[in-house]
Amino acid sequence: xxxxTQPPSVSGAPGQTVTISCTGTSSNIGxxxxxxxxQQLPGKAPTLLIYGNMNRPSGVPDRFSGSKxxxxxxxxxxxxxxxxxxxxxxxxxxxxxxxxxFGTGTKVIVL
Amino acid sequence: xxxxxxxxPGLVKPSQTLSLTCAVSGDSVSSNSAAWNWIRxxxxxxxxxxxxxxxxSEWHYEYALSVKSRITINPDTSKKQFSLQLTSVTxxxxxxxxxxxxxxxxxxxxxxLWSRGTLVTxxx
Numbered sequence: 001x002x003x004x005t006q007p008p009s010v011s012g013a014p015g016q017t018v019t020i021s022c023t024g025t026s027s028n029i030g031x032x033x034x035x036x037x038x039q040q041l042p043g044k045a046p047t048l049l050i051y052g053n054m055n056r057p058s059g060v061p062d063r064f065s066g067s068k069x070x071x072x073x074x075x076x077x078x079x080x081x082x083x084x085x086x087x088x089x090x091x092x093x094x095x096x097x098x099x100x101x102f103g104t105g106t107k108v109i110v111l
Numbered sequence: 112x113x114x115x116x117x118x119x120p121g122l123v124k125p126s127q128t129l130s131l132t133c134a135v136s137g138d139s140v141s142s143n144s145a146a147w148n149w150i151r152x153x154x155x156x157x158x159x160x161x162x163x164x165x166x167x168s169e170w171h172y173e174y175a176l177s178v179k180s181r182i183t184i185n186p187d188t189s190k191k192q193f194s195l196q197l198t199s200v201t202x203x204x205x206x207x208x209x210x211x212x213x214x215x216x217x218x219x220x221x222x223x224l225w226s227r228g229t230l231v232t233x234x235x
Contacts (some may be wrong), residue, residue: 002157033218035160045209045227046158046209048222049222052216056175057223089157091158093220098147099162099174100219101160102158105158
């Protein structure tokens with residue numbers, strides 16, 4: 001019962017740009033809480049991709065960028081590469097649930 | 112290098128208690144800037160945060176409402192690990208379980224380090 005909604009899948013050819021939306025409510029992203037993003041490669045554990053809406057941990061390519069506006073956050077992947085094919089999840093805090101919540105997840109398909 | 116290693120039974124019978132342990136190396140479970148979380152992922156499904164423990168002057172425990180009546184997370188500083196207990200399990204608790212370190216952030220924590228997953232199946 002995810003409270004953050006993402007599109008099930010997005011696709012693009014190598015070199016193109018894809019954007020993943022994460023729609024929340026006034027209890028989470030629309031409140032004061034930041035959005036964070038994770039990449040989950042097939043069969044692997046998730047890894048942190050973006051924290052605090054737009055910050056990249058060391059080692060994450062600058063092809064990945066994040067933003068937040070109102071009750072939504074977005075992740076953009078520019079210069080799409082075959083190795084970017086994975087599931088992507090947003091995450092935030094929800095004050096009505098008093099806990100951490102994840103998005104429904106988006107599968108990125110590289111054509 | 113910080114590592115987190117979960118361990119525990121891969122098969123649990125319905126109505127019994129699921130118990131997992133996460134060994135932490137390279138960091139301290141009593142660190143003032145980290146929280147120690149359990150997160151699960153049901154088959155072909157999304158991620159679900161279950162709960163966490165962290166130390167800031169005293170130990171704190173926070174649990175997801177969906178499992179609050181059944182869950183306990185405990186730190187063990189002497190063994191450098193923390194544990195998960197989930198009682199009265201049903202097949203709906205079948206999932207890959209991850210332990211993850213939470214990093215403090217001024218507007219909501221994030222999970223900066225994840226263990227490999229461990230599959231727990233609830234079946235008779």
